[in-house]
Amino acid sequence: MDKERIETLISCFKTLLLRYFPSVRWAVLLIVIPAVFIVPIYSLTVVKEIVIDKRSDPGIAYEERFATVRNDLPANKPFNYVSDVKDSGQDWFYARYALIPARLVEGFEPPHDLLVVEYLNTPGIPRFKGYKLLKNYDNGVMLYKRRAD
């Protein structure tokens, strides 16, 4: 009895399916239905990230911030770089990329003639032993030069 009912139910389902989706196996809907929902939802998520969450690539800010100091650094020469941004090394990658073709050396060792400082979270102008301020770009980025003595 139950078996007959199940078979009737299946045949009803198949008839219904064929009316709306003629000529396809119903297994195809296993892929079609998720696709109809997932692809637009993914697109809406992207729109939400941009419009509502205002997410943006930190790379854009780094490119803008370092645009001027990049011109003041000699090409293909190493310089020291210190930053107060704590983001497990990501800052270093962004800065290294933005400052090409100058060669970024993280920290003070080995010391080079120029030092680029990115202090976004520390107020005032920091002092570094053996270095004098050459230029303040007023966006948290400063350029120092090593004293001759």
Added chain:
Amino acid sequence: MEILTFIPPVVIGFTLVLLVFPQLSLKGVLTLFAVCVGAGIGLGITSSTIFLWLAWIGRPGADYIAFEIGSAVLLSAISYYRCRNFRSDRQTDLTLTGATNEVSIKWLKILVIILLIISSGSFALKSFFEMPYGTVDVRIVWNYRARWLFKGGDQWKFAFFSPVARDAKYEDDAGHAADYPLLITGSVYRGWELSGKDRVAIPILIAAIFTFATYLLLYASLTMLRNRNQGYIAVLLLLVSTQFLHLGTDQYGDVPLAFFILATVVLFVLKDRFPAISSQALILAGFTASCAAWTKNEGLMFFALVIVVRFLGHIGRRSRSNLAREALSFLVGMLPIMATLVYYKIWFAPRNDMINIPTLKETVFHLFDLDRYRITLTMMLEKIVTFNECIIFLMAVYFFISGYDRSDNTKKHALTHVILLTLMMCGYLFAYVITPYELEWHIGSSIRRLYMQVWPAWVFLFFYCVKGPEFIGAKEQPEILSHKNLSSAQK
């Protein structure tokens, strides 16, 4: 302006495909197939020519542009001549089984087109407005080196400087993957050099070409080998796995590699299915497999596995002369790109961060550590199950309901491709076992991308082997009958 820089590689690749494959007439899905494969090969060729030009002649200028345009024009002329001669010789076009007999399901076609348009919209939005500089790999490897090549002046070789290669320390990602080949880096550099500025549009367009060429190649190849409807369903499944699109927008190198792996597998299936075009398919497979090796080090592993599975594995089972002829065709295709890769690896690439002499002892020690195998295997299996929101279960249910296509054409050689992709995944396992990085971190941070490299090829094989989406009684449906009648009446 930036988009113009892609015309020569696409023309070079497309005409090269036509030159090798004059059977691919300029009609419908065959053109799509030739354009997709050609775009990939073209970018592979131009990325290697610009690198060789930089290394041998100097900074590419107007002379390089003239060289590229001249090559494109020359190849176009030769392939036009060859295609015309081919037809006048009254040789038959490539006969495709399936496609001609089946009726395309219109609503499925419309759905695929709409979803592809939506996906391309979200790709453009995310790429240009949210992540124009791509993700971490782009800043560390691909575009970092491209920027050095572009801005480094006479010091451009600094692009290949790696602190890891110097100190053999693995404290951070500073020297991660510094020896990676140059298909993406070279293409990005080429675009910047030709357009004159390092705009973000170039790497974004390269990512877009490979991402969407993968969808289209999947469709075109399944249409050629099975039928249009099978192609639509396969594209839908790849669209459902949104991680693929996501990796594309992030400009990861795994998407171009996935494209070349898919193209190589498709060309080998074509070769098995149509023995008459065996040598032509093998020449192109040589190109695509070498492009995979020119994209990432994992592609180099894929290239080696192709040789093992497709050639060395057949020694003793097939006649030597046949095998030698096939190997020669493959060699002809792979030679230009592989020669550049060997030159790059010998003269420019720093040593690999995972396999190198200073860490050889540690590598051997890891190789005999059974615990590392257990951890890696467990994590890899877990990630297979949860890959793309457990899409594997969806495929399993689909397979269970639809069933395996038992026609001779499908059965033939399908196993070889399954073995190839499985061995590729075994290769990932060994790479993790010997990694000098922290094991769990390394697996967790990269396994999703590695699976994505073989994912489109798995999707292709899956739909190549399962039954088509058409209901068995579909031919009896009045609409289709009338459509057929209409077609015959029009004729």
